[in-house]
Amino acid sequence: MTRPRKEPSPQERLKNWLSILGPDALIPHTPPPLTASPMASTRDVLQPFSKKNKEQILQAISERVKKCRACGLYASRKQVVLSDGSPDADIFFIGEAPGAQEDHQGIPFVGPAGQLLTRIIEQGIKIPRNETFIANILKCRPPGNRRPLPEEIQSCSPFLLEQIRCVSPKILIALGATAARFFLKTQAPMRSLRGRVHQVLGLPLIVTWHPSYLLRRPEAKVETWRDIQLAMKVLEKRNGNKGARAE
Ligand code: URA
Numbered sequence: 001m002t003r004p005r006k007e008p009s010p011q012e013r014l015k016n017w018l019s020i021l022g023p024d025a026l027i028p029h030t031p032p033p034l035t036a037s038p039m040a041s042t043r044d045v046l047q048p049f050s051k052k053n054k055e056q057i058l059q060a061i062s063e064r065v066k067k068c069r070a071c072g073l074y075a076s077r078k079q080v081v082l083s084d085g086s087p088d089a090d091i092f093f094i095g096e097a098p099g100a101q102e103d104h105q106g107i108p109f110v111g112p113a114g115q116l117l118t119r120i121i122e123q124g125i126k127i128p129r130n131e132t133f134i135a136n137i138l139k140c141r142p143p144g145n146r147r148p149l150p151e152e153i154q155s156c157s158p159f160l161l162e163q164i165r166c167v168s169p170k171i172l173i174a175l176g177a178t179a180a181r182f183f184l185k186t187q188a189p190m191r192s193l194r195g196r197v198h199q200v201l202g203l204p205l206i207v208t209w210h211p212s213y214l215l216r217r218p219e220a221k222v223e224t225w226r227d228i229q230l231a232m233k234v235l236e237k238r239n240g241n242k243g244a245r246a247e
Pocket of ligand 1: 095096102109110
């Protein structure tokens with residue numbers, strides 16, 4: 001008779017996970033494949049991790065980012081910019097790269113675009129910003145806020161993918177073309193990517209305008225409003241019609 005296989009305890013799983021991520025892990029590494037096909041959500045796979053476990057994992061990622069020399073940006077940054085928000089968040093926002101204020105404070109989206117993002121979250125979704133999770137594709141500031149180079153995205157994005165797997169959110173929201181094109185592997189214009197629900201990493205992905213763009217073109221805010229409503233509908237469905245708060 002075959003004995004049922006003993007499931008590893010959450011502590012053992014965390015130990016395994018940390019040993020994979022550990023400070024000596026090779027950088028850069030190959031990102032896990034992105035898939036557009038339906039599969040078990042990362043949330044289902046990682047469900048047993050407690051908030052404390054997730055904080056430890058995020059800390060381990062942070063230690064590795066601080067040592068990363070995979071592209072030249074470490075030389076000009078003031079500090080790395082990892083994330084902001086709750087490791088237990090349902091909603092995970094992804095921006096492009098830190099700007100001057102983020103580089104100065106070590107927190108994503110704290111400048112004028114960040115203040116607008118906070119208003120979108122707190123007035124649109126009606127939850128405190130610190131109940132969402134916010135991160136960027138790049139963890140170091142590109143000089144002069146230039147667009148990230150493809151090789152910078154390639155070497156830095158595995159850290160973002162690890163953050164997503166750790167947080168295991170219910171929905172991803174890509175802010176702007178850099179984040180959208182990274183996940184969807186396309187150069188298509190934003191107007192063709194917005195307004196629908198994509199699937200990546202087994203999670204729904206909504207694409208919306210970057211808050212910096214909205215600062216330059218306030219008339220596009222109405223479209224972001226629609227995107228956020230769409231995201232809330234998807235979230236509500238995943239939650240069994242509980243918990244969406246956008247109006
Ligand atoms: N723009 C981004 O994409 N990310 C930030 O953190 C700030 C501005």
